[in-house]
Amino acid sequence: MAWLIVALVLVVAAAGLLLWRRPAWYWLTFGVTLAAVRVLVRYGSVMDACGLTVPAPRWRLTVARMTNRPVPGPRAPRILRLRVTRTGLVLRLKLRPGQDAFDVAASCDRLRHSFAMYGVTSRELRSGVVELRMTGYDVLKRVQMPAHVDSRPMRVPVALREDGAVHYRDYRAVPHGLVIGATESGKSVYQRNLVAALAPQRVALVGIDCKQGVELFPLARRFSALADNPDTAAELLDALVSHMQDVYQLIRAEQRITADVPDAEIAADIWDLPEDLRPVPIVVLVDEVAELALFATKDEEKRRDRIITALARLAQLGRAAGIYLEVCGQRFGSELGKGITMLRAQLTGRTAHRVNDEASANMAFGDIAPDAVLAAISIPTDTPGVAIAADSAGGWARVRTPHTSLRHAVNVCNRHADLTPDLPALAPFRPALGTLAPVPAPAVESTPAAA
Numbered sequence: 001m002a003w004l005i006v007a008l009v010l011v012v013a014a015a016g017l018l019l020w021r022r023p024a025w026y027w028l029t030f031g032v033t034l035a036a037v038r039v040l041v042r043y044g045s046v047m048d049a050c051g052l053t054v055p056a057p058r059w060r061l062t063v064a065r066m067t068n069r070p071v072p073g074p075r076a077p078r079i080l081r082l083r084v085t086r087t088g089l090v091l092r093l094k095l096r097p098g099q100d101a102f103d104v105a106a107s108c109d110r111l112r113h114s115f116a117m118y119g120v121t122s123r124e125l126r127s128g129v130v131e132l133r134m135t136g137y138d139v140l141k142r143v144q145m146p147a148h149v150d151s152r153p154m155r156v157p158v159a160l161r162e163d164g165a166v167h168y169r170d171y172r173a174v175p176h177g178l179v180i181g182a183t184e185s186g187k188s189v190y191q192r193n194l195v196a197a198l199a200p201q202r203v204a205l206v207g208i209d210c211k212q213g214v215e216l217f218p219l220a221r222r223f224s225a226l227a228d229n230p231d232t233a234a235e236l237l238d239a240l241v242s243h244m245q246d247v248y249q250l251i252r253a254e255q256r257i258t259a260d261v262p263d264a265e266i267a268a269d270i271w272d273l274p275e276d277l278r279p280v281p282i283v284v285l286v287d288e289v290a291e292l293a294l295f296a297t298k299d300e301e302k303r304r305d306r307i308i309t310a311l312a313r314l315a316q317l318g319r320a321a322g323i324y325l326e327v328c329g330q331r332f333g334s335e336l337g338k339g340i341t342m343l344r345a346q347l348t349g350r351t352a353h354r355v356n357d358e359a360s361a362n363m364a365f366g367d368i369a370p371d372a373v374l375a376a377i378s379i380p381t382d383t384p385g386v387a388i389a390a391d392s393a394g395g396w397a398r399v400r401t402p403h404t405s406l407r408h409a410v411n412v413c414n415r416h417a418d419l420t421p422d423l424p425a426l427a428p429f430r431p432a433l434g435t436l437a438p439v440p441a442p443a444v445e446s447t448p449a450a451a
């Protein structure tokens with residue numbers, strides 16, 4: 001008997017220690033079973049207490065009365081599926097007549113503490129079916145990406161969402177993005193994650209880094225073109241615009257051929273072209289965009305107008321030619337001069353890290369997801385990398401990137417250096433690798449993903 005008590009004390013102590021030091025391990029060992037039992041046992045009473053039940057249908061009450069059976073109680077949404085994940089539980093519910101998804105969304109906070117979970121969010125999957133995602137612990141505290149993620153061409157995992165799901169940057173769905181945040185908020189680490197995730201794909205990376213190239217030049221082996229000052233940036237952007245025009249000519253030529261072939265697909269963008277003809281897609285990463293928009297002299301003003309015009313043209317027309325923009329800066333508002341708000345309107349994938357004021361949050365979300373503004377200004381200073389990600393559909397989520405070091409990103413880029421495409425139009429901007437320190441990549445290197 002004594003040994004049983006000792007074993008029990010040891011198990012409880014181990015669980016307590018894991019809960020305190022390694023919540024992710026606690027969840028996988030003890031937490032998941034306890035939480036699943038708790039949710040299933042308390043389900044009916046919690047739903048009733050949260051106002052998520054409806055009275056039994058009249059015919060059942062009548063039948064009960066006529067047959068002298070007990071009167072049936074109120075009914076909660078039917079559980080279609082309970083799925084256990086690495087970070088929590090996912091409950092799929094079929095709503096009862098008279099209920100709607102908004103009722104469930106409005107009760108998320110009550111469900112969170114009634115089920116003793118860390119977080120609960122809901123979304124409507126289809127009419128009458130709602131998914132409740134519950135997290136067992138603060139998944140953003142120490143981000144661990146799942147070992148297997150659903151990477152596809154031009155869709156890469158970049159962060160973890162607070163509901164435990166992976167946040168993807170999908171260039172084909174949302175071609176251009178804007179990343180803003182105060183200094184030290186995590187923008188560079190976000191960009192680093194993007195580069196590391198894109199590096200193994202068939203894509204050309206182009207970088208403009210006016211912080212003297214400190215962020216992007218170490219990753220140069222995987223970049224087809226780089227600029228580290230506004231003069232080179234202006235020329236590089238002009239070269240990209242003429243490359244875009246060439247791609248349009250290619251699409252036109254292909255359209256002329258297919259127009260005469262009955263039932264043949266007519267290409268509208270590079271993705272409709274046959275694979276052997278398809279130009280390589282390009283992601284253009286711009287770090288500290290304000291450096292490109294500031295000027296002190298007349299000549300610098302002309303250069304600035306040239307840069308903003310080229311960026312606006314790429315943002316307006318680049319998608320079909322497979323050119324995608326990822327613009328990064330501390331602020332991106334009308335105070336940077338003419339053309340900025342027009343350019344910003346085209347950058348519909350928005351990510352805001354911690355910002356210093358409401359005006360900056362409004363720059364990111366005021367026009368597409370006003371609800372996200374408050375969330376962006378409430379990001380605490382001691383959680384760099386936490387951001388609000390939204391798109392023009394109005395949805396938003398709190399996300400955090402894994403803490404990818406520059407060393408890790410450099411290693412990934414070096415390992416995939418042979419995938420760097422040579423684009424003749426951008427050849428003058430190809431970084432001179434001789435000037436880089438030789439950094440041999442290890443043959444195999446662990447990623448920050450969870451085992």
Ligand SMILES: Nc1ncnc2c1ncn2[C@@H]1O[C@H](COP(=O)(O)OP(=O)(O)OP(=O)(O)O)[C@@H](O)[C@H]1O
Binds near residue numbers: 188189402
């Ligand atoms: N996801 C993350 N998890 C933990 N720490 C992070 C994360 N992202 C960034 N940090 C830390 O926050 C600090 C600032 O990050 P980063 O350099 O990316 O900020 P920034 O917004 O680019 O700053 P600046 O504008 O001054 O260049 C760094 O010390 C970095 O290690």
